Amino acid sequence: MAKLKGKAVIAQSGGPTAVINASACGVIQNCLKHPEVFTGVYGGLNGILGVLKEDLFDLSKEDPVEIDRLRRTPSAALGSCRHKLKSLDKDRTDYERILEVFKAHDIRYFFYIGGNDSMDTADKLARLAREIDYEMVAVGVPKTIDNDLAFTDHCPGYGSVAKFTATSVMEAGLDTAALYTHDTCTAMEIMGRNAGWIAASAGLARRKPQDAPHIILLPEVPFVLEKFVKDVKESLANYKQCFVAVGEGAKTADGKYLGEAGGAFAKDSFGHAQLGGAADTVRAIIEQHVGVKCRVNRAGTSQRVAMHWASKTDVDEAYMAGAAAVKAAMSGKSGMMVTLVRTKVGGKYKCTTGLVELEKVANGEKKVPAEFIDANGTGVTKAFKDYIAPLLQGAAKVDMSPDGLPIYARLAKKMVKKKTGKVYGESK
Amino acid sequence: MAKLKGKAVIAQSGGPTAVINASACGVIQNCLKHPEVFTGVYGGLNGILGVLKEDLFDLSKEDPVEIDRLRRTPSAALGSCRHKLKSLDKDRTDYERILEVFKAHDIRYFFYIGGNDSMDTADKLARLAREIDYEMVAVGVPKTIDNDLAFTDHCPGYGSVAKFTATSVMEAGLDTAALYTHDTCTAMEIMGRNAGWIAASAGLARRKPQDAPHIILLPEVPFVLEKFVKDVKESLANYKQCFVAVGEGAKTADGKYLGEAGGAFAKDSFGHAQLGGAADTVRAIIEQHVGVKCRVNRAGTSQRVAMHWASKTDVDEAYMAGAAAVKAAMSGKSGMMVTLVRTKVGGKYKCTTGLVELEKVANGEKKVPAEFIDANGTGVTKAFKDYIAPLLQGAAKVDMSPDGLPIYARLAKKMVKKKTGKVYGESK
Numbered sequence: 001m002a003k004l005k006g007k008a009v010i011a012q013s014g015g016p017t018a019v020i021n022a023s024a025c026g027v028i029q030n031c032l033k034h035p036e037v038f039t040g041v042y043g044g045l046n047g048i049l050g051v052l053k054e055d056l057f058d059l060s061k062e063d064p065v066e067i068d069r070l071r072r073t074p075s076a077a078l079g080s081c082r083h084k085l086k087s088l089d090k091d092r093t094d095y096e097r098i099l100e101v102f103k104a105h106d107i108r109y110f111f112y113i114g115g116n117d118s119m120d121t122a123d124k125l126a127r128l129a130r131e132i133d134y135e136m137v138a139v140g141v142p143k144t145i146d147n148d149l150a151f152t153d154h155c156p157g158y159g160s161v162a163k164f165t166a167t168s169v170m171e172a173g174l175d176t177a178a179l180y181t182h183d184t185c186t187a188m189e190i191m192g193r194n195a196g197w198i199a200a201s202a203g204l205a206r207r208k209p210q211d212a213p214h215i216i217l218l219p220e221v222p223f224v225l226e227k228f229v230k231d232v233k234e235s236l237a238n239y240k241q242c243f244v245a246v247g248e249g250a251k252t253a254d255g256k257y258l259g260e261a262g263g264a265f266a267k268d269s270f271g272h273a274q275l276g277g278a279a280d281t282v283r284a285i286i287e288q289h290v291g292v293k294c295r296v297n298r299a300g301t302s303q304r305v306a307m308h309w310a311s312k313t314d315v316d317e318a319y320m321a322g323a324a325a326v327k328a329a330m331s332g333k334s335g336m337m338v339t340l341v342r343t344k345v346g347g348k349y350k351c352t353t354g355l356v357e358l359e360k361v362a363n364g365e366k367k368v369p370a371e372f373i374d375a376n377g378t379g380v381t382k383a384f385k386d387y388i389a390p391l392l393q394g395a396a397k398v399d400m401s402p403d404g405l406p407i408y409a410r411l412a413k414k415m416v417k418k419k420t421g422k423v424y425g426e427s428k
Numbered sequence: 429m430a431k432l433k434g435k436a437v438i439a440q441s442g443g444p445t446a447v448i449n450a451s452a453c454g455v456i457q458n459c460l461k462h463p464e465v466f467t468g469v470y471g472g473l474n475g476i477l478g479v480l481k482e483d484l485f486d487l488s489k490e491d492p493v494e495i496d497r498l499r500r501t502p503s504a505a506l507g508s509c510r511h512k513l514k515s516l517d518k519d520r521t522d523y524e525r526i527l528e529v530f531k532a533h534d535i536r537y538f539f540y541i542g543g544n545d546s547m548d549t550a551d552k553l554a555r556l557a558r559e560i561d562y563e564m565v566a567v568g569v570p571k572t573i574d575n576d577l578a579f580t581d582h583c584p585g586y587g588s589v590a591k592f593t594a595t596s597v598m599e600a601g602l603d604t605a606a607l608y609t610h611d612t613c614t615a616m617e618i619m620g621r622n623a624g625w626i627a628a629s630a631g632l633a634r635r636k637p638q639d640a641p642h643i644i645l646l647p648e649v650p651f652v653l654e655k656f657v658k659d660v661k662e663s664l665a666n667y668k669q670c671f672v673a674v675g676e677g678a679k680t681a682d683g684k685y686l687g688e689a690g691g692a693f694a695k696d697s698f699g700h701a702q703l704g705g706a707a708d709t710v711r712a713i714i715e716q717h718v719g720v721k722c723r724v725n726r727a728g729t730s731q732r733v734a735m736h737w738a739s740k741t742d743v744d745e746a747y748m749a750g751a752a753a754v755k756a757a758m759s760g761k762s763g764m765m766v767t768l769v770r771t772k773v774g775g776k777y778k779c780t781t782g783l784v785e786l787e788k789v790a791n792g793e794k795k796v797p798a799e800f801i802d803a804n805g806t807g808v809t810k811a812f813k814d815y816i817a818p819l820l821q822g823a824a825k826v827d828m829s830p831d832g833l834p835i836y837a838r839l840a841k842k843m844v845k846k847k848t849g850k851v852y853g854e855s856k
Contacts, residue, residue: 012606075602077602081610170834171503171730171735174444175502177503179443181477182509182510204831204832296728298728302603304603306596307599308737389830402817404739406598
């Protein structure tokens with residue numbers, strides 16, 4: 001069978017990670033190896049937005065040194081977006097525009113690196129293309145620090161954010177342990193709006209009972225004020241300190257996020273409801289209901305792009321997923337997402353890749369299972385530690401400059417001449 | 429001259445750093461090498477509080493592997509405190525209590541690793557000892573991430589926090605650069621209540637004009653709302669994004685910290701004054717006066733104890749300062765603090781140690797000088813980059829565990845039997 005020939009577009013979507021560029025590097029380098037299939041290799045500027053706006057740039061014109069450095073560069077070097085397309089049966093405009101751009105440039109391969117929504121977009125696109133008989137291949141590459149994609153053992157990006165988070169908790173925990181006579185409690189806010197995978201990773205720092213974090217607040221375990229206050233007091237009684245790892249998605253039984261529900265638990269000195277994040281609410285609760293000082297740490301976006309402390313395993317697997325996507329595409333497997341498959345060889349962790357239908361992934365979501373959460377609901381089990389340990393292994397390489405800081409890739413982004421003659425409206 | 433023989437007490441004070449334990453290691457290992465002088469080597473639990481309470485532990489009974497690991501362990505392993513002693517002429521009680529404890533245990537050497545206040549305590553103690561003819565030696569070892577101690581070229585702890593901060597800004601800056609269509613601005617809060625040395629270090633991340641941070645807010649430059657809003661708009665016009673490195677000590681011309689002054693600049697949706705840190709105020713200003721979304725990152729204590737990305741130069745110098753303190757003490761030099769002295773050998777940075785009177789240090793404070801701040805007041809100069817670059821060099825070693833995370837030192841802290849027969853009141 002003659003292989004489908006045409007150009008490839010690679011795009012990144014959603015929140016950046018330490019390794020989404022490693023996946024892009026895997027796709028780009030492997031596409032460039034096959035000019036007999038991929039007649040051009042383009043990047044979509046800021047994800048699907050770049051395709052909609054016909055903002056495409058030529059990756060074959062980048063310095064190969066910079067392309068290779070993507071493997072050691074955090075965030076999303078092609079540009080990312082949070083542009084959610086409407087559902088196909090409600091409004092086909094955007095999907096038709098994408099196919100218009102693809103046709104104009106003879107784009108036959110679409111590699112989308114992202115989470116649930118991106119897989120949904122790629123899936124819809126592949127369906128519509130089939131419907132209108134435009135031959136093309138859409139392959140998804142999983143990416144999310146949240147580790148909540150179904151059908152894959154874990155997600156590229158998770159191992160690195162987990163390694164950084166657990167290390168930060170360990171370090172900040174030692175800070176609290178040193179200064180407990182003054183700063184008795186610390187609340188550290190950890191990303192993960194829907195699932196507690198990253199917050200759970202903080203639990204790795206607790207090798208002994210006295211170690212931080214003494215309490216983890218997971219979205220999977222409903223927050224109950226009285227129970228929490230009791231847990232804090234118990235930690236203070238046992239260890240004279242309390243370090244709380246606060247998942248930003250922690251919520252009450254009736255589904256209110258801690259950040260939003262702040263006012264229900266604690267008022268500021270003027271009687272106003274507290275505003276802020278989940279950790280701010282925890283601080284207010286501790287200061288008012290327990291009566292001791294509480295510090296707040298919230299690394300924010302820094303945690304998800306902490307390439308300087310990334311897991312080598314994670315980086316390698318992210319690259320592998322990108323390479324596997326190209327292989328799948330060249331076999332004509334459209335409408336699929338690459339998965340990471342955990343195996344054991346000689347009792348040792350090994351990771352290979354598999355494929356799953358995009359449609360299944362788009363509608364799945366994976367929470368932290370009960371067997372990974374301890375009986376009190378505030379810690380993790382040995383089963384979880386066994387699951388995650390292999391994902392953190394090894395120090396990812398970073399190129400260093402004489403100024404003492406990392407060198408991260410810079411792409412020239414030479415834009416491709418537009419061909420559709422139409423202008424897409426500004427993004428919302 | 430016969431050397432003064434007696435026990436040594438080592439204590440740590442104030443905010444932890446990545447390398448205060450490296451200094452302690454330098455003191456401990458070098459004291460243990462000289463049993464002919466140091467008849468015992470004790471740690472003060474939680475700084476001067478431990479001395480006051482007679483909570484001393486025997487460092488010679490620790491596993492030498494753990495003592496050596498202090499060099500690769502963040503925070504303050506001996507325990508720290510924020511207990512400020514009253515001035516000597518107002519209330520001598522605490523100083524007399526300390527000398528009582530020293531006499532009871534034949535403690536003749538006091539090594540205090542800390543900032544301004546600690547140097548003041550050590551100084552007063554040395555004075556009182558002379559006054560009552562108790563022969564003892566007090567030596568200070570500088571420690572502060574804030575880099576604001578006078579008479580030393582720089583402070584152990586600064587290089588590491590600067591390296592981590594600049595790297596975090598670089599990484600989070602790439603995050604903003606990738607997602608600017610959605611998250612246009614980011615305000616990252618950086619420690620330093622009185623001086624902007626750490627906030628300034630963020631400026632290293634900006635190698636090209638489009639790189640973060642586009643604006644640095646330093647305590648040394650008074651904050652003016654209109655000017656700031658103009659600078660943000662200019663950054664948005666030029667780069668479609670704006671990353672603000674917010675020194676927590678940034679303040680208005682009339683001396684109000686940004687965190688406190690929040691309400692003067694922006695109200696929340698209920699018309700209440702914003703509460704929170706300096707970066708929260710910046711976010712509120714950007715959202716209300718510029719009208720775009722702003723994220724807030726605040727690593728908090730994590731930044732000052734980020735051993736996993738510490739500077740090898742900083743760690744080595746911290747150890748060297750500890751070793752130099754022992755050498756000075758053995759030469760009978762009491763009432764002095766070790767300083768770091770910058771020299772050049774063959775055009776290359778070299779660091780040696782010196783000594784300065786504790787009294788001078790206690791009353792000095794070093795701000796970021798004008799020649800290190802750019803004309804607009806929101807960036808740093810080449811002179812600053814030249815000053816700081818050598819301090820960031822090299823990757824500090826960290827012991828790694830099979831679980832993928834660091835191994836930090838654990839001290840057994842075998843307590844010394846109390847001898848004064850008196851109990852010191854609980855700390856405030």
